[in-house]
Amino acid sequence: MRTRRFPSFVGFVASLALCVSLVCTVQAAGKRKNPTSKVFVAETKGETQIDTGEKIEPLTTKSVYSVEGSKIETMADSSNTLVFSNGTSIILGANTRLEVKKFLQEPFTPNRNDLDVEPSISQTIVKLSRGSVGICTSRLVAGSSMSYQTPHGTIEIRSHKVMIEVAENETVVSLLEGDVTVLGNDVGTSQNLKPGQQAIMRKAAPDQPTVITVRSITPEANTKTDDQVALACMARRTVYFETADREGSEIRPVEVKPADLPTQFTVSPSRINP
Numbered sequence: 001m002r003t004r005r006f007p008s009f010v011g012f013v014a015s016l017a018l019c020v021s022l023v024c025t026v027q028a029a030g031k032r033k034n035p036t037s038k039v040f041v042a043e044t045k046g047e048t049q050i051d052t053g054e055k056i057e058p059l060t061t062k063s064v065y066s067v068e069g070s071k072i073e074t075m076a077d078s079s080n081t082l083v084f085s086n087g088t089s090i091i092l093g094a095n096t097r098l099e100v101k102k103f104l105q106e107p108f109t110p111n112r113n114d115l116d117v118e119p120s121i122s123q124t125i126v127k128l129s130r131g132s133v134g135i136c137t138s139r140l141v142a143g144s145s146m147s148y149q150t151p152h153g154t155i156e157i158r159s160h161k162v163m164i165e166v167a168e169n170e171t172v173v174s175l176l177e178g179d180v181t182v183l184g185n186d187v188g189t190s191q192n193l194k195p196g197q198q199a200i201m202r203k204a205a206p207d208q209p210t211v212i213t214v215r216s217i218t219p220e221a222n223t224k225t226d227d228q229v230a231l232a233c234m235a236r237r238t239v240y241f242e243t244a245d246r247e248g249s250e251i252r253p254v255e256v257k258p259a260d261l262p263t264q265f266t267v268s269p270s271r272i273n274p
Contacts, residue, residue: 046078087138096131184210
């Protein structure tokens with residue numbers, strides 16, 4: 001009588017573990033690690049500090065930070081212009097305090113021929129406690145989201161030029177160009193803004209619902225707001241971001257140098273028409 005031989009239990013488990021390990025290795029190799037999103041300080045005026053969670057230090061021009069989780073605070077007579085690695089730039093006014101609660105970005109290989117398009121899907125959540133921020137976005141790709149939270153509600157930004165001002169009793173949202181939805185802290189309270197409109201978000205008391213009023217931006221306010229946001233848009237042109245490795249796991253800023261000025265020349269007086 002012949003005896004059938006079965007693999008030992010130990011051998012079976014070892015084979016199974018090896019198979020699982022191989023599958024996990026293949027999956028890991030095919031999955032790209034999300035890069036650490038960055039912010040570049042394009043310009044600083046006055047006194048501003050950043051709290052990265054590890055240390056508090058002055059914000060300086062041309063410095064670069066992994067900004068997620070950081071708190072930034074400007075003092076009186078101060079302003080700062082920051083460029084995020086998704087192509088969005090912001091300008092902070094005086095006496096402003098904000099926290100970047102979330103800033104995630106998927107791996108990307110930026111196309112340097114079109115700096116107006118976001119390089120990859122990103123998620124941004126910023127808490128603005130007080131002060132003002134002018135926002136100039138790139139064209140966000142499908143799947144991206146951008147939210148600014150204030151004590152009076154949330155602003156969902158899809159594009160392009162927006163100013164948010166937070167005072168003790170209200171938040172004012174001015175849309176110059178693009179698409180924005182303003183939401184109160186209560187379910188069902190929201191307004192879609194059109195370019196040239198302004199939303200005022202107020203609460204009669206901290207435990208009361210948010211009231212949203214929409215009106216047209218006055219010409220005087222429009223000019224002032226547009227001048228401020230324009231500075232953020234200009235900052236977007238001073239730097240772009242690229243990946244430092246093939247996996248796209250490291251992002252670094254690259255400053256854009258201005259084009260060479262044309263060579264000066266002298267015109268002979270004899271060639272000038274009398």
